[in-house]
Amino acid sequence: MIGVYHGGDLAAATREFGDPADGWVDLSTGINPCPWPVPAAALDSLNRLPDSGQIATLCQAAAAAYGIGDATRVACGPGSQALIQWLPRLRAPCRVAVVAPTYGEHAPTWQAAGHEVFETADLPDASDCDVAVLTRPNNPDGSMVDAGDMAALALAMARKGGTLVVDEAFADLERGPSVAASVPAGMIALRSFGKFYGLPGLRLGFVVSDPVTAAALAAALGPWPVSSLAADIGAEALADTGWQAATRDKLRRSAARLDGLLAGAGLEVLGGTDLFRLAALDDAASTHQRLGRAGLYTRRFPENPGLLRFGLPGSQTDWDRLEKALKP
Secondary structure (H helix, E strand, O other): OOOOOOOHHHHHHHHHHOOOOOEEEEEOOOOOOOOOOHHHHHHHHHHHOOOHHHHHHHHHHHHHHHOOOHHHHHEOOOOHHHHHHHHHHHHOOEEEEEEEEOOHHHHHHHHHHOOEEEOOOOOOOHHHHOEEEOOOOOOOOOOOOOOHHHHHHHHHHHHOOOOEEEEOOHHOOOOOOOOOOOOOOEEEEEOOOHHHHHHHHHHOOOEEEOOHHHHHHHHHHHHOOOHHHHHHHHHHHHHHHHHHHHHHHHHHHHHHHHHHHHHHOEEEEEEEEOEEEEOOOOHHHHHHHHHHHHEEEEEEEEOOEEEEEEEOOHHHHHHHHHHHHHHO
């Protein structure tokens, strides 16, 4: 299987463009550049294994943050990517519909586990598949499938023993419960911790599902599904509603600022979320190259060379560098 191209690989960026004198401004990922402030005392957990109490506390915090009344419906893992790869292995080979274009790992991971996969631009009919996979908000265009339509599909899938998988990697940008909160059967939601909280290196993600599926996934991952550090930081950050509210406001303002900067440089903003913007331009490849030589790494799409995705700059210096580099 050919690997999927991702952003965030600054080693690859350095091989392609050289080592920037002023360092990299990584705009190739949709990660909050202003992370949740990790207290120094949290590092004390690195000298011990995560115990069952820590994992239970983490799942309870996730259940509360995602609007789930029952923590047995939540399982944690080392990043949502790992959960994306594990889910197909918990089911016998079947027919899987992936609503596309979307995050590039969904179709390959189901295919690698022996499933028959097809892509569709719209929500599939339950009669056409045993599993349906979609991303909400979608990556890279930020589109949102109607919640009522998803609930109806999940119910139809549940009646035949099927499942709707909803990737909610960027759902923390809006206050509110997981789409799976009110759909106890037929739906599995995936939640990423690292993107909104700005801590992707922590490797932490969650599944929200029915208790049987959550327990099966927890059993597959084993007794230490995440590190002690991830368990402690995750539980504390998920409960920090003040930081969450302030961060949503800040990201909303930053995304609007990015819209203005891109539009002012002649790029057409097609959509996105408050952590990234998708833009169309005739010379996307050359713009990617020009920005790369200036030390700004954007997310290109080999399958659609007319698009670039821009994450948010962090510091004022980073904003200034992007504005300068975008000028013709």
